[in-house]
Amino acid sequence: MVLYLIGLGLSSAKDVTLKGLEAVKKCDSVYLEDYTSKLNCTVSELEKQYGKKIILADREMVEKKADEILDKAKDAKVAFLVVGDVFSATTHADVYMRAKEKNIEIRIIHNTSILTAVGIVGLELYKYGKTTSMPFFEKGFEPETPYDVIKMNQKNGLHTLVLLDIKKDLNRLMTVNQAIEQLLLIDDRKKEGVFTPDLKIVGCARLGSDDFLIKYGTAKELNEIDFGEPLHCLVVPGKLHFVEEAMLGLWK
Amino acid sequence: MVLYLIGLGLSSAKDVTLKGLEAVKKCDSVYLEDYTSKLNCTVSELEKQYGKKIILADREMVEKKADEILDKAKDAKVAFLVVGDVFSATTHADVYMRAKEKNIEIRIIHNTSILTAVGIVGLELYKYGKTTSMPFFEKGFEPETPYDVIKMNQKNGLHTLVLLDIKKDLNRLMTVNQAIEQLLLIDDRKKEGVFTPDLKIVGCARLGSDDFLIKYGTAKELNEIDFGEPLHCLVVPGKLHFVEEAMLGLWK
Numbered sequence: 001m002v003l004y005l006i007g008l009g010l011s012s013a014k015d016v017t018l019k020g021l022e023a024v025k026k027c028d029s030v031y032l033e034d035y036t037s038k039l040n041c042t043v044s045e046l047e048k049q050y051g052k053k054i055i056l057a058d059r060e061m062v063e064k065k066a067d068e069i070l071d072k073a074k075d076a077k078v079a080f081l082v083v084g085d086v087f088s089a090t091t092h093a094d095v096y097m098r099a100k101e102k103n104i105e106i107r108i109i110h111n112t113s114i115l116t117a118v119g120i121v122g123l124e125l126y127k128y129g130k131t132t133s134m135p136f137f138e139k140g141f142e143p144e145t146p147y148d149v150i151k152m153n154q155k156n157g158l159h160t161l162v163l164l165d166i167k168k169d170l171n172r173l174m175t176v177n178q179a180i181e182q183l184l185l186i187d188d189r190k191k192e193g194v195f196t197p198d199l200k201i202v203g204c205a206r207l208g209s210d211d212f213l214i215k216y217g218t219a220k221e222l223n224e225i226d227f228g229e230p231l232h233c234l235v236v237p238g239k240l241h242f243v244e245e246a247m248l249g250l251w252k
Numbered sequence: 253m254v255l256y257l258i259g260l261g262l263s264s265a266k267d268v269t270l271k272g273l274e275a276v277k278k279c280d281s282v283y284l285e286d287y288t289s290k291l292n293c294t295v296s297e298l299e300k301q302y303g304k305k306i307i308l309a310d311r312e313m314v315e316k317k318a319d320e321i322l323d324k325a326k327d328a329k330v331a332f333l334v335v336g337d338v339f340s341a342t343t344h345a346d347v348y349m350r351a352k353e354k355n356i357e358i359r360i361i362h363n364t365s366i367l368t369a370v371g372i373v374g375l376e377l378y379k380y381g382k383t384t385s386m387p388f389f390e391k392g393f394e395p396e397t398p399y400d401v402i403k404m405n406q407k408n409g410l411h412t413l414v415l416l417d418i419k420k421d422l423n424r425l426m427t428v429n430q431a432i433e434q435l436l437l438i439d440d441r442k443k444e445g446v447f448t449p450d451l452k453i454v455g456c457a458r459l460g461s462d463d464f465l466i467k468y469g470t471a472k473e474l475n476e477i478d479f480g481e482p483l484h485c486l487v488v489p490g491k492l493h494f495v496e497e498a499m500l501g502l503w504k
Contacts, residue, residue, distance in 0.1 A: 009269060009362065017363075018266040018273060085364055087371025093499050096374075100502060110261065110369045110460055111269075112337055112362035115377060119339025120360060122348075125367060126385070130410055131378040152408060158382055208362055247345050250352060 003073040003099050005092065007085045007111025010208030011040045013049045020109045024050045028076040031057040031069055035168050036091070037083035037114075038231060040209055046081075054081070058169075059091075066095055073104045085113035114233060117208040118161055121235055122247020129158030129238070134179045135165045136172065147186040150236050151194045157239035164232050173230040176203035180223045180234070195219065195236070202235040202251065203227055216251040255325040255351050257344065259337045259363025262460030263292045265301045272361045276302045280328040283309045283321055287420050288343070289335035289366075290483060292461055298333075306333070310421075311343075318347055325356045337365035366485060369460040370413055373487055374499020381410030381490070386431045387417045388424065399438040402488050403446045409491035416484050425482040428455035432475045432486070447471065447488070454487040454503065455479055468503040 004023045009015025016024075024030060030052045032043065039046075047054050057069070057080070072078050086092055086108050099106050119125050132149035135141070146162055153160040162183075164174035180203075183195040197220035205213040205227040215225055237248070256275045261267025268276075276282060282304045284295065291298075299306050309321070309332070324330050338344055338360050351358050371377050384401035387393070398414055405412040414435075416426035432455075435447040449472040457465040457479040467477055489500070 007364065012271065014270040014274070015362075017261060017269050019264065021270065022266070085368040085371060087374075088368070088377060090376055090493075090495055093371075093374050093495060096372075097498060097502065107462065108372060110267075110364035112259065112364055113368040113377075115368050116337040116340070116365040117362045119337060119345075120348075122339075122345045125340060125365075126383040128383075129381050130408070131380075133378070156382070156404060210359065243345060246349060250349065 001073065001075060002077050002105045002107060003070070004077070004079045004107045004109060005086045005096065006079055006081050006109040008039060008081050008083050009111040010084060010114065010117055011206070012209070013041045013045045015111065015208070017109060017111060020111070023107065023109060024052060024079045026077055027052065027079040029055065029072050030079045030081065031055045032081045033057045033062055034083055035059045036089040036166070038166060038168065038173070039083050040206070062091055062095065066098055070099055070102055070104060073099065074102065085111050088113050112208060114163065114207060115161065118204065118233065118235065120207060120212065121202050121204065121214055122250070123159045123235065123237055123244050124241065127159055127238060128161055129153035129156060131161045131163065133163040133165065134174065134182060136167065136174060137182055144186050144190065147183060147190065147194055151192065153238055154194065154236070159238045160236040162234040162236065164234065166231070174232065176205070176227045176232045176234055177223050180219050184219065200237065202237065202248065203232070204235065205229065205232045207233065214251040216248045253325065253327060254329050254357045254359060255322070256329070256331045256359045256361060257338045257348065258331055258333050258361040260291060260333050260335050261363040262336060262366065262369055263458070264461070265293045265297045267363065267460070269361060269363060272363070273302070275359065275361060276304060276331045278329055279304065279331040281307065281324050282331045282333065283307045284333045285309045285314055286335055287311045288341040288418070290418060290420065290425070291335050292458070314343055314347065318350055322351055322354055322356060325351065326354065337363050340365050364460060366415065366459060367413065370456065370485065370487060372459060372464065373454050373456065373466055374502070375411045375487065375489055375496050376493065379411055379490065380413055381405035381408060383413045383415065385415040385417065386426065386434060388419065388426060389434055396438050396442065399435060399442065399446060403444065405490055406446065406488070411490045412488040414486040414488065416486065418483070426484065428457070428479045428484045428486055429475050432471050436471065452489065454489065454500065455484070456487065457481065457484045459485065466503040468500045
């Protein structure tokens with residue numbers, strides 16, 4: 001019948017929209033995709049709010065068993081809940097296409113995402129370049145992509161949002177400090193001066209929630225700060241307008 | 253006491269979050285900033301939903317008379333409603349800073365924005381470069397910035413979101429067709445082959461609402477299509493991944 005793709009926003013159960021809430025309440029089955037991001041509330045809080053049992057959809061289920069979800073949606077109303085906005089991950093485009101192929105009606109209910117919640121930092125959203133993400137380094141896997149993206153954006157005077165790795169299955173969520181250390185490591189290796197201890201950057205934690213924390217300072221300074229609970233992210237400012245400069249002053 | 257900055261999302265009154273709704277209901281005064289974007293519902297629908305009188309804040313009020321709003325927030329609960337997400341326009345950073353200066357408590361309630369709602373097109377949000385906006389050309393004012401931004405993003409293989417001008421006071425909202433014509437005009441003048449009649453682009457209307465329209469084709473083809481009611485925007489794809497290519501195929 002219908003597949004609802006519903007964004008849940010970034011933090012509490014109450015970040016869902018009225019439209020989203022009404023849709024979930026009508027549904028026969030409710031799935032939650034929570035491996036690409038993470039809310040600050042429990043699944044049981046969500047279940048209580050919706051008055052529905054929630055089925056957790058891990059990466060394997062979404063990527064390999066999407067047909068199970070879609071087949072249900074042929075004859076019933078199914079909600080697929082996504083943390084942040086609906087199309088924050090490629091996977092969801094894939095779900096959308098497969099539903100289209102099966103002639104299932106799809107309704108999309110948007111919500112906020114870290115890509116715009118980061119606006120609170122005070123850097124104009126229009127002036128961000130490509131977004132990048134920093135994975136946990138492992139032996140033989142130390143990708144320099146985030147460094148190269150920062151370099152490209154810097155060259156064009158643009159800001160860079162660096163999203164940090166989430167390994168939910170291992171309960172590992174990258175901190176601002178870990179990201180800084182990995183970027184300094186790459187700079188040490190490449191010696192291009194893109195990300196040095198003196199570079200002024202913005203460290204963020206829990207954007208989208210009431211107890212967010214933002215700090216502006218050099219990489220070296222921010223590396224001394226404990227940003228507390230996840231999720232964290234990093235912003236590397238490009239060329240600053242005076243209003244942007246004034247906003248950053250609030251987080252010194 | 254408190255200034256709530258609340259995002260309303262993009263389309264209907266029900267796009268507000270539960271958290272946003274609860275906040276507005278507690279407020280003594282409610283302002284709506286609606287000159288940088290536009291909802292698909294009326295102010296009286298909003299007033300009915302909230303059970304509150306809404307004061308329209310036009311550009312002059314927000315930019316010059318923000319003190320009136322802020323002074324109220326010193327002793328009362330004031331809501332400042334913004335279409336889209338809260339920090340979509342620089343003006344709102346300014347309101348935030350002025351409130352901070354006056355030691356007013358500020359709460360931010362995020363929502364979706366065109367910057368992430370455009371994810372439905374199927375191009376990965378991480379792979380968009382700088383965003384640009386296309387103003388209505390006037391005699392002696394035909395800026396080439398949008399063209400140059402597209403060129404820069406193309407060079408880096410990135411997608412470009414082109415937002416289209418909103419002149420609310422004149423009731424003029426730019427269409428996909430007008431934007432295409434202006435871009436072709438610039439290309440005609442600069443002859444850099446960045447935006448030609450054969451360039452494959454994406455035209456969008458009413459993203460975030462249930463009756464959105466997306467079309468993928470050459471600039472020439474899309475220029476023949478009537479996209480209907482506002483708001484419109486344009487996406488110029490960069491280098492395509494095969495999943496992105498498949499998603500674009502849905503809108504041919």
